[in-house]
Amino acid sequence: MAGRDLVPRHVPPPDLLAAHFAAAPSPAAQIPDDGDEAGPLVRRLLDLLDSLSPTDAALARGCLPRCDSTFGAALALFLTATAGGCRGWLGSDAAARLTDLDGGLLIDDCDRALASRFQPVDGRLWRLSRVPLLDSGDSLLCAVGIEDGLSDRVTLVLQARPPRLGPVQLMATLAGRRLDVTLRLAMGLPSAALADLHESFRAALADCRIEGTLTVGPLADAWLGLDQPLSSDVAL
Template sequence: MAGRDLVPRQVPPPDLLAARFGIRPAPMPAESADAGDGSEAGPLVRRLLDLLDTLAPADAALARGCLPRCDSTFGAGLALFLAATAGGCSGWIGADAAAELSGLDGGLLIDGCERALAPRFQTVEGRVWRLSRVPLLDGDDGLLCAVGIEDGPSDRVTLVLQARPQRLGPVQLMATLGGRRLDVTLRLATGLPSSALADLHETFSAALADCRIDGTLTVGPLADAWLGLDRPLSSDIAL
């Protein structure tokens, strides 16, 4: 509206915003052995969204809206976030919002988020995995997503997800799809009630029937280290 255009947006000075949200120069990969492994993705993204909320609340709301959350919309939220971040952190929050944030620190925070969200590759027991760290709206450490890279031509795909939802605790899921078969293993730090377990199996079977594929669902406890893809969740928790 015309009246709105005549009123300049009141933005706190960059030094006050930096002091409030702890902006500091993000280390370049050569300065930190952990740079690029995504371990700081969650804190960096939360800091970016808090700053963006101060500068442009509407843009911040849109960015938060595409973050995956641990509820019935998780799959759709994850797909939306991965699609939105295909153009990097700037592509996710939009060019205008990125320009406003870059004006505060020369783009250091956005650059740090770019590195934290970037996929990396790791070899475990002779197999290469593509790892991505995805922030969750309702999780402390975000989601670790690992896709197994097969040697040579293959229609087999293995996906591992690991997260710590606040209500469930550590959760790990491994799904292997090959041809017309999908096998899923779900491991939880806490057990499920028998009614919830039965409903889970029923829902899984119905989904397979709808897709006209075969497969099994296995639900069990966590134990040991999970494929060595990430630091253990605790001394006695792993896949």
Template sequence: MAGHDLVPRHVPPPELLAAQFAATPSPVPRAVDDGGEAGPLVRRLLDLLDSLSPADAALARGCLPRCDSTFGAALALFLAATAEGCRGWLGPEVAAGLEDLDGGLLLDDCDRALAARFQPVDGRLWRLSRVPLLDSGESLLCAVGIEDGLSDRITLVLQARPQRLGPVQLMATLAGRRLDVTLRLATGLPSSALADLHETFRAALTDCRLDGALTVGPLADAWLGLDRPLSSDLAL
């Protein structure tokens, strides 16, 4: 996005822009910042950017993960783009235009909300990150299990609440050449969709020359407690 400058013809009058910035709702402060405000903060930033440059706002929104067939690639793109924080995601020219409005306070808040944190659960340390989703008012919680350095096992947990499915948890464990995936949902899947899911998973394992198994089951009583307890009738 570095080549897309915030050109003057996109910028409203200063008094109108200042009024809009002041009127944009701020997230409610939390006693402990656990990254739960990542979604609202990023949406506020994108709405403000839309006033400055709709083209840059569209490019930024296009980088957000969405719950569709491109989810994995979009998630990888967003994590790579935000490796250096919001400024790295937006690019220096766009970030500079936003910083002129409030001295960079909103960008700093977004950096803190998106930053990874560490949390012990059941005697194991997890690295947690919040990722806003384009088509949801919630965020995706990404958790990676931290091993002792002697194991070749990697465990990834994704927790979200897509509008059509409700709360969903996916746990993937890779150990050597074996990949085991457990998908837990608050609502059941049609038998045809379940069969397609298993077939797609088997095909993916074959393409990658991996062994493994896919398990699909109910969400209730299976939550890891990485963020807070979740049952089939409680949203993230």
């Protein structure tokens, strides 16, 4: 304990702390398998972190996907949630500040809500995780196809429902030095946007020195059924 500051550098407002402890589930609480609790828990965690360290909170929010931009590095949350958990996503300093408040209960609850689950679809096993979307009540569904261990192929599926576009599904398959991407949307893209998308994809492949194709098409009959609430209201 010697030399350690026992009082957090920034103390959250009492009403914020009270709201957290009143709403936070107990360690024994069961998080639903479909991950619906992930969004509220992550937002509560970020609000508390913002009161402790606005800089750390801004960095953490930057790792959440947005509906109005490409996902890109936002998948850091998904990747760390399957490996180092929320502590790996937030970083040691930010995680320590939150742990000082409640012994890490909120971080543990977020880990459980973000934990991957496995689901068979169309004769194939998928590892699923939900990532809350920034400033949205919806979530990004991330699915990784589980291969037999002998294949070098990796398939990633992202599914979301941005308000302006409707349901969107992106499937990317990497096999060796080849990347094939299929983007399916409920709404069509303007010809200029579609041409720009293809050109950007070709440029990205050239930079990485790999081959591949980009296919853009309608969503009809393409949804994998990984997320029943999303698939049930798609009638194209």
